[in-house]
Amino acid sequence: MKLATYKDGSRDGQLVVVSRDLGTAHYATGIAARLQQVLDDWNFLSPQLQDLYETLNQGKARHAFPFDPAQCMAPLPRAYQWADGSAYINHVELVRRARNSEVPETFYTDPLMYQGGSDDFLGPCDDVVVPKEEFGIDFEAEIAVVTGDVPMGATPEQALEGVRLLMLANDVSLRNLIPAELAKGFGFFQSKPATAFSPVAVTLDEVGDAWQGGRLHLTLQSSWNGRKVGLCEAGPEMTFHFGQLIAHICKTRNVRAGSIVGSGTVSNKGEERNGRMEWPKGYSCIAEKRAIETIQDGKPSTEFMKFGDTIRIEMKGRDGQSLFGAIEQKIAPPAKA
Known part of the structure; x- marks a missing residue:
């Protein structure tokens, strides 16, 4: 899967899942707000993000939006x-x-x-x-x-x-x-x-x-x-x-x-x-x-x-x-x- 962090005015931004072709993204808020949270609890949270990633790649994610690299912070x-x-x-x-x-x-x-x-x-x-x-x-x-x-x-x-x-x-x-x-x-x-x-x-x-x-x-x-x-x-x-x-x-x-x-x-x-x-x-x-x-x-x-x-x-x-x-x-x- 592909993960990014969007700017939101805070130091740590908002975690988003990005489609394989880098065309669309979806906030991961329902799973984790920050990438560090995922790394701290990888075995529990990464499968959930993987499910969202697959849904996004299939074009079935309801709240997907165009991915814009200019809105990205560093992933961490x-x-x-x-x-x-x-x-x-x-x-x-x-x-x-x-x-x-x-x-x-x-x-x-x-x-x-x-x-x-x-x-x-x-x-x-x-x-x-x-x-x-x-x-x-x-x-x-x-x-x-x-x-x-x-x-x-x-x-x-x-x-x-x-x-x-x-x-x-x-x-x-x-x-x-x-x-x-x-x-x-x-x-x-x-x-x-x-x-x-x-x-x-x-x-x-x-x-x-x-x-x-x-x-x-x-x-x-x-x-x-x-x-x-x-x-x-x-x-x-x-x-x-x-x-x-x-x-x-x-x-x-x-x-x-x-x-x-x-x-x-x-x-x-x-x-x-x-x-x-x-x-x-x-x-x-x-x-x-x-x-x-x-x-x-x-x-x-x-x-x-x-x-x-x-x-x-x-x-x-x-x-x-x-x-x-x-x-x-x-x-x-x-x-x-």
Whole structure:
């Protein structure tokens, strides 16, 4: 099934069930008002939502209305936890190679992860508001999962059983703030503003056999200012699957229902063509494009995002239809007082 949260003037919005074709929706008020309620009581409430979903798809829901992504908050407008990994080691290799730095061996066996702000997510069509262009504004197209309860010490296989929903994410980065923060040895903070998520979150059955071994084997599309810049395959080159990422968190603590875990920037390896490395599938963040340019030409030539720029992130199923709806955002300065 597909679930979204509509804006209603409150912090947490109203839960709606969305049809498979993203054409219609129905408030889930009679079952649950908020997505977090469903995650807290999944075995009891999700079958009821599934029944409503099937009725909606059959065109028999009496109070259905046209679905409008612009009315959506993030599926979980605020969450108990947002932990973002860097599961595509090719992304790390590119960035490090561009600055002539080796990737530590442990990066291939132990996932990188940071804990981001989870109290103020962006809706899929909300502006990305940044104080200054000079901060180095970058998009990051990612896959994310929402979990149920997963106990401390869970194995990767056990952790996979805790995956409840899939989403897309735009994990915005302020690249020019990152070096100074990392130099402190305490990780990202101001360089990671609010993250945006896709209009809908979907259950695993919606993606069929594209979900294999904790990886989503579909193409993630990124379009910057209307130009397609990324057609990256999300499955084959994901070094750490979602079970491993969740288990990484579970090493020393429980993961509670409503936690969101991100994949990190989806990234694919380059190919050698006529003695030169090329990246035909493009990129899912500008920092990677700049790393590619540095490797090829000795310096980056692509600038980061400016006010007025747009980013669109979307993934289509094997039938060619949009699975999650699209993240469509504009970069904007703060409103004048």
